[in-house]
Amino acid sequence: MNRFKQLIVMFFIINVIFLSHAHAQLAMTNVYGRDAVSLNGQWNAIVDPTGIGDWRQVWEERKPEKKTDFFEYSFEGGPLLSVPGSFNTQYPELTYLEGTVWYKKVFDAKPEKAKRLFLHFGAVNYQATVYLNGDLIGSHEGGFTPFQFEITDVVRNGKNTIIVKANNQRLKDGLPGLGYDWFNYGGITRDVHLIKTNASFIEDYLIQLKSHSLEDVTGWVKVNGSLRSQEIDIIIPDLNINYKTKSNRDGIAKVSFKSRIDLWSPDNPRLYEVIIKSKTDTVSDKIGFRSIEVSGTKILLNGESIFLKGINIHEENPLKSEKAFSEEDAILLLSWAKELGCNIVRLAHYPHNEYMVKLAEEMGLMVWEELPVYQHIEFSSPSMKNKMDVMLREMIRRDRNRAGVIIWSLSNETYDFTPKRNEMLADIAKKTRRIDDTRLITSVINNQGYENNTVNVWDSVYSHFDIISINEYLGWYVPWQGKPEDTEWKLVFNDKPVFISEFGGEALFGSNFGAKDEAAYWSEEYQEKIYRDQVKMFASVPNLVGVSPWLLVDYRSLGRMHPIYQKGWNRKGLLSEKGERKKAWHIMNKYFSEN
Numbered sequence: 345m346n347r348f349k350q351l352i353v354m355f356f357i358i359n360v361i362f363l364s365h366a367h368a369q370l371a372m373t374n375v376y377g378r379d380a381v382s383l384n385g386q387w388n389a390i391v392d393p394t395g396i397g398d399w400r401q402v403w404e405e406r407k408p409e410k411k412t413d414f415f416e417y418s419f420e421g422g423p424l425l426s427v428p429g430s431f432n433t434q435y436p437e438l439t440y441l442e443g444t445v446w447y448k449k450v451f452d453a454k455p456e457k458a459k460r461l462f463l464h465f466g467a468v469n470y471q472a473t474v475y476l477n478g479d480l481i482g483s484h485e486g487g488f489t490p491f492q493f494e495i496t497d498v499v500r501n502g503k504n505t506i507i508v509k510a511n512n513q514r515l516k517d518g519l520p521g522l523g524y525d526w527f528n529y530g531g532i533t534r535d536v537h538l539i540k541t542n543a544s545f546i547e548d549y550l551i552q553l554k555s556h557s558l559e560d561v562t563g564w565v566k567v568n569g570s571l572r573s574q575e576i577d578i579i580i581p582d583l584n585i586n587y588k589t590k591s592n593r594d595g596i597a598k599v600s601f602k603s604r605i606d607l608w609s610p611d612n613p614r615l616y617e618v619i620i621k622s623k624t625d626t627v628s629d630k631i632g633f634r635s636i637e638v639s640g641t642k643i644l645l646n647g648e649s650i651f652l653k654g655i656n657i658h659e660e661n662p663l664k665s666e667k668a669f670s671e672e673d674a675i676l677l678l679s680w681a682k683e684l685g686c687n688i689v690r691l692a693h694y695p696h697n698e699y700m701v702k703l704a705e706e707m708g709l710m711v712w713e714e715l716p717v718y719q720h721i722e723f724s725s726p727s728m729k730n731k732m733d734v735m736l737r738e739m740i741r742r743d744r745n746r747a748g749v750i751i752w753s754l755s756n757e758t759y760d761f762t763p764k765r766n767e768m769l770a771d772i773a774k775k776t777r778r779i780d781d782t783r784l785i786t787s788v789i790n791n792q793g794y795e796n797n798t799v800n801v802w803d804s805v806y807s808h809f810d811i812i813s814i815n816e817y818l819g820w821y822v823p824w825q826g827k828p829e830d831t832e833w834k835l836v837f838n839d840k841p842v843f844i845s846e847f848g849g850e851a852l853f854g855s856n857f858g859a860k861d862e863a864a865y866w867s868e869e870y871q872e873k874i875y876r877d878q879v880k881m882f883a884s885v886p887n888l889v890g891v892s893p894w895l896l897v898d899y900r901s902l903g904r905m906h907p908i909y910q911k912g913w914n915r916k917g918l919l920s921e922k923g924e925r926k927k928a929w930h931i932m933n934k935y936f937s938e939n
């Protein structure tokens with residue numbers, strides 16, 4: 345084969361390899377403020393537990409042509425699945441599926457000149473491979489962050505077919521890894537949209553108060569498209585602001601202006617209409633302005649010391665035993681948090697859907713968002729650094745304009761003995777500060793020692809974070825060694841704020857099976873005692889800036905297997921899965937009302 349032919353073949357091979365690994369793009373900001381058409385609803389599905397759909401190439405949807413043709417798959421005649429939603433909860437036979445389901449949706453498109461089209465997913469758990477009209481358009485890994493594909497040049501005029509391979513198998517080198525204490529809801533678990541933009545559009549922006557300032561608004565606007573350099577207006581009618589700037593040839597426009605502002609806080613969740621206008625695009629958003637910082641061992645919101653009255657929440661609507669993904673789900677969960685007396689919600693252990701974050705902000709709840717860097721993580725896996733980096737950027741890009749978000753948590757309960765854990769956490773802490781210096785960062789650790797009723801918080805990795813966040817289960821997993829109020833604390837860093845990010849224990853609502861002072865009966869009284877003792881101990885925790893019980897409501901976790909008390913539910917909720925208040929709920933409600 346002559347040299348020229350060799351080059352042609354090489355070029356072809358490279359192209360095939362590239363296409364087969366086309367990765368999703370970072371999603372544009374503020375999807376709900378765009379010219380977006382929802383693709384939610386009923387999708388056709390092929391359930392593929394053995395994963396043979398790849399070999400059969402189901403995305404080609406081949407149909408018999410000759411009398412002797414047949415194909416051992418078809419979307420037509422198969423089950424329908426609601427999107428958004430997990431496939432596990434829609435058919436009994438899918439309850440425990442950890443594998444592949446193929447989704448199909450047909451939509452009409454009318455490509456327009458000088459318009460661009462994007463396919464946007466709020467999330468697919470855990471891996472998504474997306475085809476359009478039988479061609480691979482790309483893939484995405486990560487079950488809790490948005491992603492998009494530009495389909496401008498491949499969409500047809502008229503009918504188009506999307507096929508999504510959704511696979512929720514747990515991966516040793518995944519985020520999270522193989523082991524986690526929540527239900528593995530698989531599928532297209534959040535909204536899907538087709539987004540139309542102009543040829544040059546506003547892809548991303550940051551409009552927030554400068555760190556440590558109560559009147560300096562700072563940020564930038566990023567234009568995507570051929571017309572990168574444009575006049576940009578930032579209009580905030582209620583502040584009489586019409587700030588003008590210009591994007592450079594990279595499409596970046598800097599924003600910096602002063603204004604007296606009615607600051608956002610839980611007691612005053614003030615949001616402003618902010619209009620970002622360029623020659624070719626206009627996007628509007630509701631943005632709050634607040635300052636959050638650490639000063640010594642205190643957390644200051646708008647310059648005032650604040651005590652964080654938190655609660656942990658998983659992304660699940662227990663009344664439906666289903667993934668939470670809608671505005672109604674968010675209202676249910678966040679209303680329960682407000683009733684408890686909280687001013688912050690820890691969205692455990694992964695970024696929740698956008699409704700949760702936006703509604704929390706509107707309801708006056710601060711938000712702690714977290715990466716699913718959970719417990720056993722293969723930090724030494726070659727792909728791990730990139731996975732953490734992509735997920736971090738996807739999370740921050742989506743929510744960086746949400747004033748309610750005050751904390752980025754970069755991990756939960758990782759182990760100091762895991763190879764490369766310390767350096768990877770240090771690295772992602774640095775990256776986070778570089779991307780967003782307007783919020784606090786933390787990592788949750790639970791390797792503290794406990795001897796002679798003394799808690800020894802020793803992990804040096806806390807040096808990279810603003811807050812020492814500790815999960816402790818004294819009174820449940822760890823019996824007390826003395827009076828709770830006499831507990832001593834030794835802190836590796838005594839110049840940082842301390843946040844008890846998890847504590848609690850289990851109780852089955854209404855459990856009356858046996859002795860109230862024995863854990864093995866899951867009584868409400870036992871759980872209530874844990875909370876009474878924890879409240880006594882809080883008074884002795886140095887630099888305490890807040891507490892967050894684990895957790896708001898009982899939730900599904902298949903590792904919780906006791907056939908009488910748990911039945912696949914983690915019972916540490918202050919509420920039962922029906923929303924019934926356990927005795928411990930009242931202890932926390934009183935504590936929050938008094939602090």
Ligand code: GCU
Pocket residue numbers: 525693756757790815846894914916
């Ligand atoms: C851990 C972990 C939670 C878990 C909880 C429990 O601290 O962070 O995800 O569910 O303990 O054991 O219930």
